[in-house]
Amino acid sequence: MKKMKSVLCIALLSTILVGNVFAGDTAGSGLLGFFDNVINAVISLVAPADSCETRQCQTCRPREDGGSGNCRPTR
Amino acid sequence: MLYVKRKTKVCGKNAASQYLGWLLLILFLASPVLSQDTDVFPVPDGYQIEGIPQIRKSEVENMFYDPASIRSNLIWDADRRNQRLLVTDETNSVYLLSSPLSKPDKLLEKIVPNTVKTRPDGGSFAYTSDHEDEDNYQLYFYDLKERTPKRLTTLTGKDESIESFVWSRDGDSLFYSKVDYDSKTSKVCRNDLTAETCYQIDLKGIWNVVDSNKDGILLKHWKASSSQLLYIYKIQSNKLTPVEEKANSRKGFLVDDRVFWTAEGSDLCAKKQCIFSSSLKSGGPKELNLPANLVNIDDVKFSPSGNYLLIQDSINGIDNLRIFRVKRDKVVEEIPRFISGSFVIWNIRWLSDTELAYTLENNGKPAAIQSFNIASKRITDWTKELLPAQLEGKVQSPEVIRWKSFDQHEITGYIVRPKVVVKKSPVLIFIHGGPQILDKPVFNSFDIRLASNLGLTTIHTNIRGSSGFGDEFMDADNKEKRGDAIKDVQSLLDWIGTQPDLDAGRIFIRGESYGGYVALSSALQEPRRIKAVVAEYPLVSIRGFLSQSWIDEFARNEYGDPKDENLMARLDQLSPLNNVGRWNNAPLLLTRGKQDSRNPEKDVTDLKTQLQKKGSEVWYIYSTKDGHGFGSKYVAAAMYIFLKQQIKKENQGETK
Numbered sequence: 001m002k003k004m005k006s007v008l009c010i011a012l013l014s015t016i017l018v019g020n021v022f023a024g025d026t027a028g029s030g031l032l033g034f035f036d037n038v039i040n041a042v043i044s045l046v047a048p049a050d051s052c053e054t055r056q057c058q059t060c061r062p063r064e065d066g067g068s069g070n071c072r073p074t075r
Numbered sequence: 076m077l078y079v080k081r082k083t084k085v086c087g088k089n090a091a092s093q094y095l096g097w098l099l100l101i102l103f104l105a106s107p108v109l110s111q112d113t114d115v116f117p118v119p120d121g122y123q124i125e126g127i128p129q130i131r132k133s134e135v136e137n138m139f140y141d142p143a144s145i146r147s148n149l150i151w152d153a154d155r156r157n158q159r160l161l162v163t164d165e166t167n168s169v170y171l172l173s174s175p176l177s178k179p180d181k182l183l184e185k186i187v188p189n190t191v192k193t194r195p196d197g198g199s200f201a202y203t204s205d206h207e208d209e210d211n212y213q214l215y216f217y218d219l220k221e222r223t224p225k226r227l228t229t230l231t232g233k234d235e236s237i238e239s240f241v242w243s244r245d246g247d248s249l250f251y252s253k254v255d256y257d258s259k260t261s262k263v264c265r266n267d268l269t270a271e272t273c274y275q276i277d278l279k280g281i282w283n284v285v286d287s288n289k290d291g292i293l294l295k296h297w298k299a300s301s302s303q304l305l306y307i308y309k310i311q312s313n314k315l316t317p318v319e320e321k322a323n324s325r326k327g328f329l330v331d332d333r334v335f336w337t338a339e340g341s342d343l344c345a346k347k348q349c350i351f352s353s354s355l356k357s358g359g360p361k362e363l364n365l366p367a368n369l370v371n372i373d374d375v376k377f378s379p380s381g382n383y384l385l386i387q388d389s390i391n392g393i394d395n396l397r398i399f400r401v402k403r404d405k406v407v408e409e410i411p412r413f414i415s416g417s418f419v420i421w422n423i424r425w426l427s428d429t430e431l432a433y434t435l436e437n438n439g440k441p442a443a444i445q446s447f448n449i450a451s452k453r454i455t456d457w458t459k460e461l462l463p464a465q466l467e468g469k470v471q472s473p474e475v476i477r478w479k480s481f482d483q484h485e486i487t488g489y490i491v492r493p494k495v496v497v498k499k500s501p502v503l504i505f506i507h508g509g510p511q512i513l514d515k516p517v518f519n520s521f522d523i524r525l526a527s528n529l530g531l532t533t534i535h536t537n538i539r540g541s542s543g544f545g546d547e548f549m550d551a552d553n554k555e556k557r558g559d560a561i562k563d564v565q566s567l568l569d570w571i572g573t574q575p576d577l578d579a580g581r582i583f584i585r586g587e588s589y590g591g592y593v594a595l596s597s598a599l600q601e602p603r604r605i606k607a608v609v610a611e612y613p614l615v616s617i618r619g620f621l622s623q624s625w626i627d628e629f630a631r632n633e634y635g636d637p638k639d640e641n642l643m644a645r646l647d648q649l650s651p652l653n654n655v656g657r658w659n660n661a662p663l664l665l666t667r668g669k670q671d672s673r674n675p676e677k678d679v680t681d682l683k684t685q686l687q688k689k690g691s692e693v694w695y696i697y698s699t700k701d702g703h704g705f706g707s708k709y710v711a712a713a714m715y716i717f718l719k720q721q722i723k724k725e726n727q728g729e730t731k
Contacts (some may be wrong), residue, residue, distance in 0.1 A: 050325040050373075051300050051542035051549065052511035053281055053629050054189060054238040055210060055256065055673070059508050059588055059612075059704035 119709050121700040125683075126693045127713055134719075135712040137465070138524055146461035147441035147518060148172075148179065149434040151188070153424035154197035155379070160424075160432060160457060161191055161200060162444060169202070171219070172444070175457045182217065183224060189238065195246035201227075203237055209670050209702040211236045214251055216268055227266050233257040234625055239283035241292075250292050252284045256625040263292060263308060276313060280628055288329045291355060293318075295327065299632035300511040301546035305336050307355060318353065319343075319360065323546055326375055332356060335363075337372050339546050347545060348372050352404065364406050369397075371543050377401070380428045383410075383449065387423060389543055391475045391487050392515035394420040396433065398449060413447050413454065417473075419515040432457065438473040438491055438516040439523075466520055469494055469527035473516040476534065478570035481562045484551065487544075488536040488567070489516050492576070493526035500532040501581035501722050502571055504564065506597075508588030510540030511549055511633075521711065529719055532577060538563035538593070554635040555642055557617065558649055564597040568604045581725040583718060585609035588673070588703065592617075595663075595682075596649045602659030607721040609664045609714055612671055612703050615678035617646045623675060652678055655685045662692035664717045666710060670702030 051057075116130035151161040151169060160172040162179055169191060170179035186204040189212055193200045199219055203212040214228045214237045228237055232255045240251035248267045255261070261282035264273040278296075285305070286293040292308045294315075305318035305327045318327065318334055322341030327334065335352045338344050343351065343360055350363040350372070365386070373394065374387035384399045384406060398410040414420075414435070421434040421442070429449040436442035441460035448455070471492045480486050493500060503525065507514040514535045525531040537543065538560050540552035552560040564584070572579040584605050586594030591613020598605040614620050621630065621637035635642045651658050663686060667679045686693050694717055698705055 050303075051513075052509055053297050053627075054212075055236070055281075055625065056630060056633075057509045057512050058189065 116709065116712050119698075119707060121698055122709065123697040123699065124713075125695040125697075126687075127696070128716070130709075130712050130716055135715055137528060138711060138715050139708065140463045140465060140520075144461065144463035145441055145520075146443075146458065147436070148444055148458040148460075149436075149442045150422040150424060150432060150444055151191035152193045152200065152422070153426055153432055154193045155424075155426060156195070156197035158426060159197070160444065161193060162458070163188075163191075169217075172457060175446070175455050176459065179458070182219075182222065186215075186224075190240065192240065192242060194242055195244065201240060201242070201249055203240065205236070210672055212238050214240055214249065214266070216249075227268065228253070228271065239285070239295075241284050241287050243287055244289060250284050250287050252278075252282050252294070254281050256281075256627065259627050263294065274308075274310065274313065276308065276315060285327050286329045288332075288355075291329070293327050293329055293334060295324070297627075297629045299550075299629055300542070301340070301550050302632070305334070307334060319351070326372070328375070328377075329355075330377055330381060335375070335377075337375060350375060361404065363404070365399075366406075366409070371545070373543075374423060376423065376425060378425050378428045378431075382428060385423060385425070385431060387420060389513070389515075392419065392489065392513055392537070392543065393417045393475070394515075396420060396423065398431075410449055413452065417516075419517050436460075436518045438489075438519055439470065441518045463520075465527075466523050469523050476570070478566055480539070480559070480566040482559070484539060484548075484563075486536070486538055486563045486566065488514070488534050491516075491519070491522040491526060491533045491535070493530050493532065496532075496576045497530065499578035499581075500530055500576055501578050501583070501725070503531050503533045503718065504567060504582065504584045504594075504597075505533055505535045506538065506564070506584070506586035506590030506593045507535070507541070508586075508590045509542075510538075510552060510560070510589050510593075511542045513537055513541055513543035525715070525718065528715070529722055531718065531722065534567065534571075536564070536567065553633055555645060557634075557646055560593060561596050561600055561649060564593060565601060568601060579604070581606060581722060583607045583609070583721055585611070585714075586613065587611040589614050591615075592650070595651050598659075598661050598663075599649070599651045599654060599657055602657070602661065605661060606725055607662045607664075607717070609717065611666045611710075612668060612674070612705065613665070613679070614674050615682050616650045616652045616675075618643045619652075619675045619678040623672075625672070652682045652685070655682075655689050655691075658686060658689065658691060660689070660691045662694070662717070662721060664694040664696075664714060666696045666698075666705070668701035668703060668705045669697070669699045671705075673703040 114131045114133050116132045116135060118124055147165050148162045151163055153160050162170050162172045168181055169183040170181050172179050187206045188202045188204050191200055191202040199217055201216050203214055205212045211230055213226055216225045216227050234256040236254050237251050238254060240249050242249055248265050250265050253262045253264055259280060261278040262273045263276060264271050281297045283295045284292060285295050290311055294306045294308050296304045301323050303323050303325055305324045307316045318336055322338035324336040324338055327336040332355045333352045334355060338349050338351055351360045353360045369388050371389045372386060373389045376385045382401060384401050386397045388395045388397060396414055399406040400408045418435045418437050423431055423433040425431050426446055430446055432446040434442050434444050441462060443460040444457035446455045471494055473489045473491050475487060476490050477485055477487050514537050522533045525533060539548055540560050542549055571577045571582060582605055584594040584597055591610035594608050595610050598608045617634050621634055665683055683693055683695050696710060
């Protein structure tokens with residue numbers, strides 16, 4: 001019985017501690033870290049160079065850090 | 076010490092340990108709930124969202140991948156003197172690529188370069204960027220020794236922008252046009268890298284600098300997409316002379332004392348397109364003898380000695396590179412073609428008289444840079460693309476599709492189907508912005524992801540108004556003909572209905588900028604067949620668009636005169652703004668950047684409010700830090716979840 005309680009106790013503490021660490025780290029550098037370093041894959045293409053003014057047709061913007069833009073050098 | 080004691084007692088037999096035990100149990104039971112918060116995809120700072128449910132990271136994490144698992148490089152410009160390249164990648168940074176397959180050396184990041192041009196001596200380069208103020212480009216100089224950018228220009232007007240520049244032939248200075256969108260005038264200026272001098276010539280409208288030689292500057296006046304006129308400006312005499320009065324000249328350049336230009340709609344040209352040249356001294360246009368099978372000339376460049384002529388020809392967005400040997404201004408033979416397969420090709424540069432560098436990509440292949448030596452017939456890889464494993468083999472090869480519109484005009488696009496289609500695939504129609512641009516099958520991991528994760532087929536369209544199919548097609552949506560572009564989309568819906576692998580009951584539409592207008596308008600006209608809409612930073616109302624101060628002759632030629640009330644009233648009927656009664660509650664994902672100066676914000680917010688009041692489902696993303704063309708991981712994630720939900724909804728509808 002005593003052994004069972006010890007096991008239960010260790011299990012509880014482990015779960016809570018691991019859970020806390022996971023939660024804390026996730027907000028800091030866990031999953032968020034992953035998302036900070038991934039590429040946003042939205043690329044659509046525009047080729048405005050010779051048929052349209054820049055102001056009318058250029059939608060090339062860099063995305064957030066590590067992200068991809070819809071820019072293509074065209075000139 | 077106390078902590079150790081308590082911790083010890085947790086497992087003891089006294090009452091305190093029992094309370095602690097209960098506490099632990101509660102925490103244990105609550106931990107799954109608490110840990111759910113960590114699964115929330117964060118809304119970026121500066122975003123204000125409405126109607127968007129909380130996005131779970133675990134649901135969208137397969138949308139993204141490690142940047143190290145992809146390599147996609149494109150040429151900005153070549154340094155012929157030192158046989159090296161300035162290149163970019165998916166982040167739009169500028170790198171120096173010193174030799175084939177060497178590691179690109181990052182020079183600039185977090186800029187928005189529109190054009191990058193190497194100085195003739197190769198020791199530096201110039202570029203334009205609107206990073207500081209959106210849509211108002213400044214000119215910068217970058218010395219490769221000092222490795223720091225220097226801004227050369229100061230914009231003092233209300234709405235000025237530098238959108239074109241060229242180096243002088245000796246590299247001592249830069250020529251550029253300073254466009255004032257408020258007064259609708261342009262100035263031609265010279266900068267010797269320390270100070271600016273603007274010439275005393277009065278240019279009404281929007282003008283670009285195209286090329287220069289020792290005493291002249293080649294200029295382009297943008298009257299309309301089908302009316303681009305070239306002029307020679309002689310600095311000494313301050314005289315402006317048209318190259319050709321009537322033809323639409325998209326390309327022009329100077330070689331020695333001759334001006335070359337492409338011409339469409341010219342009285343001198345019996346074909347669809349011609350290339351002419353003329354002496355700057357004596358005039359007298361002369362047509363270059365070209366094969367008749369050139370369809371749409373995208374680029375023209377002579378080799379440095381003039382012995383070879385490169386022509387990039389494009390058919391339905393697929394590019395061909397053709398090299399011709401030239402003798403005494405005449406094409407004498409074509410070099411056997413060296414690229415096999417269907418690719419989109421960007422920014423070709425001559426590295427020497429017999430070698431040229433170019434970028435190749437297509438829907439399934441990230442961009443890579445190669446060079447081809449005419450003498451040795453050898454292809455050299457300068458960069459090698461890298462494709463993340465999770466993107467490999469997920470889609471079928473892109474296929475060009477054609478359909479007939481209401482007036483029998485043939486409209487084209489390309490389709491990206493999932494590798495495996497179970498029964499019928501839902502369809503996302505994509506409409507590009509512009510409209511005078513061409514949607515080409517470039518590497519597009521978003522299409523691949525939608526196909527592999529949602530089984531969604533994407534159809535990229537080049538409806539009337541797009542470039543690449545001739546001036547008549549480009550003008551076929553102008554002014555009162557705007558509704559015909561919407562009919563092209565309606566005809567596509569008919570075409571989808573005839574395809575055995577596509578589900579005509581699950582069609583969604585997405586458009587950006589002007590494409591957002593077409594998407595919204597198509598959904599208004601097709602309340603039954605279009606099930607949901609994604610409109611990114613859209614133009615909502617042509618009346619509202621034309622009311623802005625920056626609107627110039629080019630825009631009026633495309634969209635119409637805002638004083639023409641009959642036309643405006645007719646165009647009003649195409650927009651869901653003020654027509655929400657006809658909106659069949661199709662769910663809408665709408666984005667808008669606060670810094671967007673292209674389209675009026677009021678139109679977007681009015682549309683959103685009207686639809687919300689009507690009870691329509693609206694997912695709204697408003698970024699206080701971004702402008703026209705913005706996107707982000709959050710936008711991508713929201714779009715993915717939005718489409719996923721719509722597909723699911725329609726599935727349920729089908730089973731009921």
